[in-house]
Amino acid sequence: MIRTILMLGFWAITAPVAALIFFPWTFITGDVLPLYRVGTWIGRTGARIAGVRVQMVGLERLDPARTYIFMSNHVSNIDPPLLIPRIPGRTSVLVKQELFKVPILGKAMRMASLVPVDRGNRDAGIAAVRAAADVLQQGIHMTIYVEGHRSYDGKLLAFKKGPFYLAEECKVPVVPVTISGTHELMPKGRFAIKAGLVTITFHPPIEPAEFGTRDELMEKVRVAVESGLPLECRN
Secondary structure (H helix, E strand, O other): OHHHHHHHHHHHHHHHHHHHHHHHHHHHHOOOHHHHHHHHHHHHHHHHHOOEEEEEEOHHHOOOOOOOEEEEOOOOOOHHHHHHHHOOOOEEEEEEHHHHHOOOHHHHHHHOOOEEEOOOOHHHHHHHHHHHHHHHHOOOEEEEEOOOOOOOOOOOOOOOOHHHHHHHHHOOOEEEEEEEOHHHHOOOOOOOOOOEEEEEEEOOOEOHHHOOOHHHHHHHHHHHHHHOOOHHHOO
């Protein structure tokens, strides 16, 4: 519990200071990169304060000059501050639409090209796919938790179809990502974080020419992501 309080305290102190410094800069210059970098540093450092260590696997498989769609599993609230700072370059993510209504935060997320999504509205889901396609065309990666929700037991849930429509439409390489270890450190429904090691595996990119049908692409991503999970979390 103490580690969790220290992490949250660090975020509570540094985030407003960063906002005071970098929000005006972003609004005046239109350059969101400094705000993005300090935001990811805050997330990454807070997790380190909580005693979470990260082992990276497969990062060398990625070409820094290319744009990718990263498709990852999701079991814990600690997943985003561990994964997002380790995506090479800049990435966008899908964010609950309600957060865009928060003053200042919503504006900052729009400037950072984050994509709002309403999970319960099919038409809004189609709009989110189109917005994500626009982001990819700007050369910004998309990082998507393909299950749509956190898993309770660490095993993969059914995948949402939207990310695969996006991949088909944009013809951008897909990188399956496995986050392993966060289920043990902070499972869904628990507030406190345990110290420990998390492994983030970037599997070989799946090129558009290798996609096959949408179902075939979905299966390829599922097999890759599941291969990085411990045996007890595989279906």
